[in-house]
Amino acid sequence: MIHLSLPAALAALLAGLGVYGVLARRNAVLVLIGVELILNAANLLLVTAGSRPGAPLSAGPVITLFVITIAAAEITVALAIILVMFRRTGHIDLTAVPDLSDEPEPAGEGAP
Amino acid sequence: MTTRDIVFVAVGAVTALSALLSVTTKHVVHAALWLLVSLGSLAGAYLVLGQELVGLVQLLVYVGAIVVLVLFALMLTRAPIGPHAEIDTPRWQRVAGAVLGGATTALLASLLLPLFAGATADLDRPSTTTPQIAQAIFGTWVWPFELLSVLLLVALVGAFAVSRIVLQRDGADRHDADHPDHPDHHDSHDDGDRTAATTAVTSEPGTGRVG
Amino acid sequence: MSWIVRMIVVLPALAALIGLLARRRRAVAAGVAVSVSAYVAVLGLIQWVAPSRSADIDTIGGLPLGDLSVPLHLLSDRVSGLVSFVVALVVLGIQVFTVWYLRDDARYGQFAATVSLFATGMLLLVQSGDLVLMLVGWEIMGWCSWLLIGHDSERAAARRAAYKAFLVTRVADIGMVVGIVALSVRARSTDLMAVLTATGDGTLLTVGLVGVVIGVAGKSGLVPFHDWLPDAMEGPTPASALIHAATMVAAGTYVIARLFTLYAENDTARTLLAVLAAVTMVYAALLALAQTDLKRMLAYSTLSQIAIMLSALAAAPAELGPGAGISHLLGHAFFKALLFLGAGWLSVLAGGTAIVALRGRLRPTGALRWSMGIGLAALAGVPPLVGFFTKDTVIDAALEGATGGGGLRAWLVVVALFVTVVLTAAYCTRAWLLLDTPVAATGELPDTAPAVVAEEDVAVVTTADSADDAEVERVHAHGHATITLSAALVVSVLAALTVVGTLFLASLRGGVHVGLLSALLSLLLLAGGAYAVWFLSDRGRVDVAERIPGRVREPAVRGFGVDTAYVAVGRAVTTVARLVVALDRDVVDAYPRGTAVVARAAGRAGERGHRGVPSLSLLSLLVGVVLVAVLGVTAWR
Structure with a gap:
């Protein structure tokens, strides 16, 4: 026996913390950590819902597995983009004003 | 409790x-x-x-x-x-x-707590066991599962292509090898950047650095 | 017969084309130009001597224009034969003379080709039996006049004169086109015969005839449009001779003569023509008296003489026909070509066309002296030269019109004609005395020529002394070349034609018709005018124009600022056009363009607001997501 409102509350808490993490960090990798937290909140919610008696098709755990896979794919591409950004601009600071022109910007500016 | x-x-x-x-x-x-x-x-x-x-x-x-x-x-x-x-x-x-x-x-709490209020799961007789999950994946969910494998492949290729395409455009844009913003110069002190630098070297033969 | 008529039109065009292709080879260009002109002159002679009246010589076939019939026929009769013969003859003379006159000009080939094309335009107009073809010839001449006047295109004055001639005649051509359209609509055909015999709407007829008169006024230099002609003296002298003698300015006379039966019935158009002609002939003769430049004096005399031709058409009674006008056209062609070519010869000898430079230069020149004398005498109307007969034919026709019920219009013309006779005699005598009296006899050298300085930008061309710049340059560069035999021969032949040209006109119906009383009267007036000048100028020792007060004379030399008026009209039109453009752009277009401007401004504002900072973008995104979620949850509840 377990009361499912507990994992539901934990999921809500993790999502809120993730949102805060996304907005409170300027390092792109740390922003990704926030995103992971939000994803895990969703996973937890799925598992919780799937644990209700009478949940059909084993949907809860199966979709959780799928989301984990998608998260792996997402983090791969996101990290690739972050690395490219670092190579081009020398930093991964998301609060820096990006150079939208075509000319390469001078080195060292805004590097962490 | x-x-x-x-x-x-x-x-x-x-x-x-x-x-x-x-x-x-x-x-x-x-x-x-x-x-x-x-x-x-x-x-x-x-x-x-x-x-x-x-x-x-x-x-x-x-x-x-x-x-x-x-x-x-x-x-x-x-x-x-x-x-x-x-x-x-x-x-x-x-x-x-x-x-x-x-x-x-x-928001979530106000939505979820009423939904799950009083709901309990009897975990001693679990509704979904691992064999059931396995059967569901390869039965009901087999097409999404295959689609996910394609997604993984696409993500792999995409991650590679992103770094590669941008590097190539770097090479096309910047003909001068000693441009101050060149990645090789940035990373020349950094051990951790070996992999990135190696990628840059392979894609930019003219600008390779002697390591 | 019909192929001769076609050849007369086509051959000069071919000559122009070949001449243009061979413009770098001077001998080829000259050979083509002269030989084709000669051949065309022979063809014209045949057409005149052996005329067979035919009104439906096909050219390129009729244009399929639905209701409107446009057959594009040529029309051959005795009049067109005679006129095209004389035109071809004058063109031939000018081509031969040009070979000598432009002997050092690098662009002789272009010039000769343009003269050939010009001849094409005039001959097409003469031979055409169709209003559309007439307009085509008319416009070819307009364009070629621009080329010829602007031949010395490195000089700003020549360029400006060319544009002025082109624009002024072009403005008047609006009337010509409107007139031709009205006449064609009335007859449902552009064929000349159909237009002449059509019966129908009187208003359309009046509009058509008045329109043609306006067009003619532009090309022939009647009063509001006259000022381009003296400026056209910026062209080389052969071009002036061509434009003035038998072609462009006389073309209007020919067009109106072709439409004479319509004019004879329409008082409105004829009165307009009579008033314009009467004013022009007196005014231009007065200005000719004051000129300080020989070529400009001849230009003003042309204006006056053209007005005389047109006055014959305005005043002659219907039964007399247009013969008097055509006859003066032909006579004028001979002696005006003679005078211009003689003036060109003289300017080469003297190094300029300003009368100051030419004083007394005529006396030692032998054949040239005789030729110029004959030309000036014919211009004044001394018997038995051709000018006397043609002018008195005009006077006689006008008198007949006046006594035969022509009314005020004909009397106005008659009075103007007699005044013009006096003035013409006066300025011819003045020119002769100035050119022929040896400088030694005049005592001190004349420093009395009014120094007309171009102080305004608009009046650059109208200064009297600018016309001879090209000649001066030419003479300074190449010295006083002796004239070639052929060129001298041309002048002599023209002089001979001026003497015996009356015989040509005898074949023309109403061509020579001199009344005894009017002839006597005009002879008396002529003698009086000549004597007055001779007396006032102290037997040629003084320029009679010196006796005109300077404050009258200087504006007169400049044509009383008509040029400024033209410029003002042009500026006014431009201002109105700018206003319309501004209205269109800033008022009408403002609304459609406003949307674009607003969209662009919004885009700019958005661009400025969004600096592309990823962190802020994330913040905005999540704010939006949470807001939407709050909304959704509230709505769901």
């Missing part, structure tokens, strides 16, 4: 606390490590909920792969060791983030 409830509260507290630390700590690397703790304890929570398979996959994929990837990314981007005030956004933005995070939590 059953025993499982108490165990879940304990594991959930660890999860929430480490998640909070991972989004607030001033140490860049600590953030990743606290994420590790958080995700690991979340795997514990899955176990408490009776989903051994999901918990194990969580451990394998998240803790074993994704967090390691994050740590590698931090190293490759020359993350500073030790506390660093510069990793956070300005205060007003953090306040806005806290408000928004709180709002998200409140």
Whole structure:
């Protein structure tokens, strides 16, 4: 026996913390950590819902597995983009004003 | 309050606390490590909920792969060791983030708690066992499963292509090898950047650096 | 017969084409130009001597224009034969003379080809039996006049004169086109015969005839449009001779003569023509008296003489026909070509066309002296030269019109004609005395020529002395070349034609018709005018124009600022056009363009607001997400 409102509350808490993490960090990798937290909140919610008696098709755990896979794919591409950004601009600071022109910007500016 | 409830509260507290630390700590690397703790304890929570398979996959994929990837990314981007005030956004933005995070939590809680109020799961006779999950995946969910494998392949190729295409455009844009912004010059002191530099060398034969 | 008529039109065009292709080879260009002109002159002679009246010589076939019949026929009769013969003859003379006159000009080939094309235009107009073909010939001449006047295109004055001629005649051509359209609509055909015999709407007829008169006024230099002609002296002298003698300015006379039966019935158009002609002939003769430049004096005399031709058409009674006008056209062609070519010869000898430079230069020149004398005498109307007969034919026709019920219009013309006779005699005598009296006899050298300085930008061309710049340059560069035999022969032949040209006109119906009383009267007036000048100028020792007060004379030399008026009209039109453009752009277009401007401004504002900072973007995104979620949850509840 377990009361499912507990994992539901934990999921809500993790999502809120993730949102805060996304907005409170300027390092792109740390922003990704926030995103992971939000994803895990969703996973937890799925598992919780799937644990209700009478949940059909084993949907809860199966979709959780799928989301984990998608998260792996997402983090791969996101990290690739972050690395490219670092190579081009020398930093991964998301609060820096990006150079939208075509000319390469001078080195060292805004590097962490 | 059953025993499982108490165990879940304990594991959930660890999860929430480490998640909070991972989004607030001033140490860049600590953030990743606290994420590790958080995700690991979340795997514990899955176990408490009776989903051994999901918990194990969580451990394998998240803790074993994704967090390691994050740590590698931090190293490759020359993350500073030790506390660093510069990793956070300005205060007003953090306040806005806290408000928004709180709002998200409140919203979700106000939705979910009524939904799950009083709902209980009898984990001694679990509704979904691992063989059932296996049958569901390769039965009901087989097409989404195959689609996911394609997605993984696309993500792999995409990640490679992103770095590669941008590098090639770099080479096309910047003919002068000694441009101050050239990646090779940036990374020349950094051990962790070997892989990136090697990629750059292979794609830009004219600008290769003698390592 | 019909192929001769076609050849007369086509051959000069071919000559122009070949001449243009061979413009670098001077001998080829000259050979083609002269030989084709000669051949065309022979063809014209045949057409005149052996005329067979035919009104439906096909050219390129009729144009399929639905209701409107456009057959594009040529029309051959005795008049067109005679006129095209004389035109071809004058063109031939000018081509031969040009070979000598432009002997050092690098662009002789272009010039000769343009003269050939010009001849094409005039001959097409003469031979055409169709209003459309007439207009085509008319416009070819307009374009070629621009080329010829602007031949010395490195000089700003020549360029400006060319544009002025082109624009002024072009403005008047609006009337010509409107007139031709009205006449064609009335007859449902552009064929000349159909237009002449059509019966129908009187208003359309009046509009058509008045329109043609306006067009003619532009090309022939009647009063509001007259000022381009003296400026056209910026062209080389052979071009002036061509434009003035038999072609462009006389073309209007021919067009109106072709439409004479319509004019005879329409008082409105004829009165307009009579008033314009009467004013022009007196006014231009007065200005000719004051000129300080020989070529400009001849230009003003042309204006006056053209007005005389047109006055014959305006005043002659219907039964007399257009013979008097055509006859004066032909006579004028001979002596005006003679005078211009003689003036060109003289300018080469003297190094300029300003009368100051030419004073007394005529006396030692032998054949040239005789030729110029004959030309000036014919211009004045001394018997038995051709000018006397043609002018008195005009006077006689006008008198007949006046006594035969022509009314005020004909009397106005008659009075103007007699006044013009006096003035013409006066300025011819003045020119002769100035050119022929040896400088030694005049005592001190004349420093009395009015120094007309171009102080305004608009009046650059109208200064009297600018016309001879090209000649001066030419003479300074190449010295006083002796004239070639052929060129001298041309002048002599033209002089001979001026003496015996009356015989040509005898074949023309109403061509020579001199009344005894009017002839006697005009002879008396002529003698009086000549004597007055001779007396006032102290037997040629003084320029009689010196006796005109300077404040009258200087504006007169400049044509009384008509040029300024033209410029003012042009500026006014431009201002109105700018206003319309501004209205269109800033008022009408403002609304459609306003949307674009607003969209662009909004885009700019958005661009400025969004600096592309990822962190802020994330913040905005999440704010939006949370807001939407709050909304959704509230709505769901």
